[in-house]
Amino acid sequence: MKTAMISGITGQDGGYLAKFLLSKGYKVYGLYRRGATNTFSKLKEHGILDKIELLDFELLEFSNICRLMIKYQPDEFYNLAAQSFVATSWEEPVYTIQADGLGVVYLLEAIRGFSPKTKFYQASTSEMFGKVQEIPQVENTPFYPRSPYGVSKLMAHWACINYSESFGLFACPGILFNHESPMRGSEFVTRKITLHFADMVVNKTEKPLELGNINAKRDWGFAGDYVEMMWMILQHHTPDTYIVATGETHSIREFVEETGKYCGFDIQWQGKDEKEIGVDKKTGKIIVKVNPQYYRPAEVELLIGNPEKARKILGWSPKVGYKELCQMMIKADIEKAKNN
Ligand code: NAP
Ligand code: GDD
Numbered sequence: 001m002k003t004a005m006i007s008g009i010t011g012q013d014g015g016y017l018a019k020f021l022l023s024k025g026y027k028v029y030g031l032y033r034r035g036a037t038n039t040f041s042k043l044k045e046h047g048i049l050d051k052i053e054l055l056d057f058e059l060l061e062f063s064n065i066c067r068l069m070i071k072y073q074p075d076e077f078y079n080l081a082a083q084s085f086v087a088t089s090w091e092e093p094v095y096t097i098q099a100d101g102l103g104v105v106y107l108l109e110a111i112r113g114f115s116p117k118t119k120f121y122q123a124s125t126s127e128m129f130g131k132v133q134e135i136p137q138v139e140n141t142p143f144y145p146r147s148p149y150g151v152s153k154l155m156a157h158w159a160c161i162n163y164s165e166s167f168g169l170f171a172c173p174g175i176l177f178n179h180e181s182p183m184r185g186s187e188f189v190t191r192k193i194t195l196h197f198a199d200m201v202v203n204k205t206e207k208p209l210e211l212g213n214i215n216a217k218r219d220w221g222f223a224g225d226y227v228e229m230m231w232m233i234l235q236h237h238t239p240d241t242y243i244v245a246t247g248e249t250h251s252i253r254e255f256v257e258e259t260g261k262y263c264g265f266d267i268q269w270q271g272k273d274e275k276e277i278g279v280d281k282k283t284g285k286i287i288v289k290v291n292p293q294y295y296r297p298a299e300v301e302l303l304i305g306n307p308e309k310a311r312k313i314l315g316w317s318p319k320v321g322y323k324e325l326c327q328m329m330i331k332a333d334i335e336k337a338k339n340n
Contacts, residue, residue, distance in 0.1 A: 008080030031057030059103030089149035104156035124173035177245035182332035198333035212294025222320035245305025
């Protein structure tokens with residue numbers, strides 16, 4: 001039986017990846033950090049909590065990481081743990097750079113020292129392209145990160161490539177573009193929108209949804225498709241870097257309109273910039289309001305990846321399209337609101 005360790009098991013991707021690897025017959029070790037209120041709610045929702053062996057893990061505790069590698073020597077390690085919210089990275093830049101950058105060097109060092117046969121996947125990010133230098137972005141597009149998060153992930157990305165070239169480790173960064181699901185954290189914009197709209201539909205909440213820059217564009221895919229690609233990257237005969245994206249981009253404004261439509265809202269935009277509002281044509285009610293509080297110190301305006309290399313070499317392509325993703329998320333949140 002192959003063994004896999006997944007750090008960040010309590011997050012969005014952790015649950016989807018664990019479920020996928022269990023279906024492939026893996027023994028899965030789920031690494032989590034102790035908290036006062038651990039609920040493992042996503043693993044419970046996936047119905048896999050009792051199928052995973054949970055182990056204590058902290059990205060910044062080198063001794064803990066070394067002990068894990070010495071004791072378990074997993075066949076594969078998927079590093080999904082990170083301070084992953086871009087906005088928070090300006091509030092906590094030192095911690096973000098330590099955890100998301102240095103933490104990955106700790107992992108690589110422990111693998112190099114105690115388990116050099118372990119194949120390592122690093123969750124790299126399209127945030128590294130930041131102020132994009134090329135459209136669409138491909139594997140060798142120059143990077144230009146725009147946040148402490150992007151900077152830290154870029155360090156981790158190069159550390160992976162360097163450890164592979166220097167010490168022969170099988171360490172692969174997969175550059176993930178935004179991917180969403182009904183398990184997405186509530187602070188990320190897609191889920192913030194679907195949770196709020198579901199509340200409006202089911203509980204008749206009247207408070208408008210407040211958003212920042214609604215003109216930013218993202219290449220949104222489905223998390224379930226992207227975890228499969230993480231696994232495919234580690235099954236290839238040589239370590240390499242891949243873009244994981246859909247090749248389509250949509251603005252936050254479009255996501256609001258698409259999910260709003262499902263809720264029966266016909267949103268018409270009025271005003272400009274900070275004064276912009278989205279009004280439901282049928283009822284005249286304000287559904288969305290721009291609030292500059294959610295603007296970022298430096299914005300990533302446009303992301304769109306070209307997944308051609310992944311398709312050609314690994315045979316991967318995303319199964320869930322943009323509209324299907326919008327529907328999946330809003331439908332799930334309306335169901336959850338009804339059941340609460
Ligand atoms: P997520 O839902 O925010 O999950 C992050 C996970 O990391 C959580 O399990 C969290 O544990 C854990 N974690 C955070 N800091 C830690 C630390 N110091 N030590 C140990 N564990 C820690 O993120 P996700 O959406 O699943 O994303 C997975 C990975 O892909 C992340 O590395 C993210 O940066 C990267 N990525 C995501 C996307 C995307 O669109 N989702 C795109 C590109 C790259 P707690 O539950 O205890 O907080
Ligand atoms: N979160 C949030 N909240 N974002 C908003 C809001 C709001 O109220 N209003 C507008 N936005 C805009 C942000 O300014 C950004 O341009 C876009 O919506 C997406 O924001 P997020 O959903 O927070 O995601 P992100 O793109 O910053 O980061 C996600 O994707 C990265 C890959 O590109 C995260 O999952 C990162 O961990 C990941 O690396």
